[in-house]
Amino acid sequence: MSKKSRSKIWFLVHGWLALPIWVFALLVCLTGTLAVVSQEIVWLATPQIRASAPSDDAQPLSYQRILQALAEQEPTMVVESLRKPEESHFALSASVTYPDARSAVLYVDPYTGRIQGSAPDFDFRGFTRALHGWWLVPFTHGFSWGWYMVCLLGPLMLASLVTGLVVYKRFWRGFLTPRLRFNQGARIFWGDFHRLAGIWSIWFIAVISITGTWFLLRAILSDLELSVTPIEAPVVNAREAVPTSATGDGVARLDLDQATKLAEQAIPGLEVSYIGMPENAYDVLHVGGRDWYPLMYQSASLDPYSGRVMNTYLKGDRPLADFIIDSMYPLHYGDFGGLAVKLIWFFFGLLLSLMVLSGLLIWTKRTALATAKPFKKARPPREPRAPSGAPTAEHSA
Numbered sequence: 001m002s003k004k005s006r007s008k009i010w011f012l013v014h015g016w017l018a019l020p021i022w023v024f025a026l027l028v029c030l031t032g033t034l035a036v037v038s039q040e041i042v043w044l045a046t047p048q049i050r051a052s053a054p055s056d057d058a059q060p061l062s063y064q065r066i067l068q069a070l071a072e073q074e075p076t077m078v079v080e081s082l083r084k085p086e087e088s089h090f091a092l093s094a095s096v097t098y099p100d101a102r103s104a105v106l107y108v109d110p111y112t113g114r115i116q117g118s119a120p121d122f123d124f125r126g127f128t129r130a131l132h133g134w135w136l137v138p139f140t141h142g143f144s145w146g147w148y149m150v151c152l153l154g155p156l157m158l159a160s161l162v163t164g165l166v167v168y169k170r171f172w173r174g175f176l177t178p179r180l181r182f183n184q185g186a187r188i189f190w191g192d193f194h195r196l197a198g199i200w201s202i203w204f205i206a207v208i209s210i211t212g213t214w215f216l217l218r219a220i221l222s223d224l225e226l227s228v229t230p231i232e233a234p235v236v237n238a239r240e241a242v243p244t245s246a247t248g249d250g251v252a253r254l255d256l257d258q259a260t261k262l263a264e265q266a267i268p269g270l271e272v273s274y275i276g277m278p279e280n281a282y283d284v285l286h287v288g289g290r291d292w293y294p295l296m297y298q299s300a301s302l303d304p305y306s307g308r309v310m311n312t313y314l315k316g317d318r319p320l321a322d323f324i325i326d327s328m329y330p331l332h333y334g335d336f337g338g339l340a341v342k343l344i345w346f347f348f349g350l351l352l353s354l355m356v357l358s359g360l361l362i363w364t365k366r367t368a369l370a371t372a373k374p375f376k377k378a379r380p381p382r383e384p385r386a387p388s389g390a391p392t393a394e395h396s397a
Helices: 003-017 019-036 038-045 063-073 124-134 145-151 153-167 186-200 202-223 256-266 320-333 339-378
Strands: 078-083 092-097 103-108 115-118 271-276 285-290 298-302 309-313
Touching: 019 038, 019 124, 019 153, 019 320, 019 339, 038 124, 063 078, 063 092, 063 103, 063 256, 124 145, 145 153, 145 202, 153 202, 186 202, 186 339, 202 320, 202 339, 256 271, 256 285, 256 298, 256 309
Parallel strands: none
Antiparallel strands: 078 092, 078 271, 092 103, 103 115, 271 285, 285 298, 298 309
C-alpha cells in the first residue's frame, strides 16, 4: 500500500471517529435549548406554579403579609426564605421546614398568600439543566467527568467560531446579501444554511462558548482548590448585641416590609426579590434583588432586631472577577429580562442546534463518499453485454 493510500485511510478513520463528537455536540445544544424554557414548560404543565391577578388593578401582597398568611395556614412550619420570580405569572416560592425536620419549597399565590402546592425535589427544570450541564453524572469527588465533557465544548466552539470566520472570506456579506438555495440539492442547501445561520449567530455563539469555557475553568480551579475571589467571613451579630427577653416570650424581630424599605434606601434602585430569614439568634436578615443591571444580584444584610444595615453587596464595590462570575449563568441560560430574553435565547439555541445538525450531515455525507470512492476504483470494470441477436465468440469460431 502506498503512502498516499495509507494517509487516505487514516483520514477516513479520523472522519468516522469525529462522528460521535458531532452527535454529542448536537445533544448538548438541544438539551441546552430546552433548558432555557424549562421553567415555562413547568408552568404549562403545573397549575400550582401559576399566578393570576384576580383583577386588573390587583396588587401583590407585601412580604410581611405573605409571611403572616403562611403562618395562619401552617403555624408550625418555619419560613426560611421568600423568593419572588421575575415574571409576574409565576407564583412566589417559600422555602420552609417542619417540626419533623422535613423541608419543602411551597408555591404561594402572591395576591392572596394561599399555599397552592409544593415543588418536587427534582423538577423538570432541574432535570434539563442537570442533563445539559453534566449529563446526570454524579458529583463524587469534585466536579463530575460529565461536567468536563460538556464544558470542553466551550473552547472547541470558540475555536470553531474563530476559524469559521477566517475561512469564510468577507463573511459580512451574508448580512447584506443572504443566500439560501433550495433547488440545488440537500448538500448545497445545508451548506448555505450552515454559513448563513453562523453569520447571524456570531454574537450568540460567542456568548455560549465564552460562558462554557468559564464553566470549564471554574471546575478546574475548584478541583485544584483555588479561588478566584477572596472568601468573605459571614456577617453575624455579636453575642452582646443580641437582645434578650426577661419573660421568655422571645424578642420581636424586624418587620419584613420595614426591612425591604431599609434595603431599598441602602441600595438605590434595588427591586427586592429575595428575603432570607435568620437561621439563629445571631444570624442576619438578607434582602436582595436586582436593579438596572439584570445580570448581577445586590443585597443588604440587616440586623433583624434593630434594622441596622450591617453589610451591603453592591456591584460597584465588587472586583471585576465577581462581576464576571455572577454574569456567567444568566448569560448562558438567558435568565434575565423575563420571557422576551428567554425566547431570543431559545430561538438562537435552536438555530445553533440546526447548525450542528447541518455540519453533521455535511461531514457524514462527505466522509461516506470518501469511504466509498476507493471501493469503486478497486472494483473491476464490467464487460459490455452483447446486444440481443449478435453473434458470440463461439458462433464466430
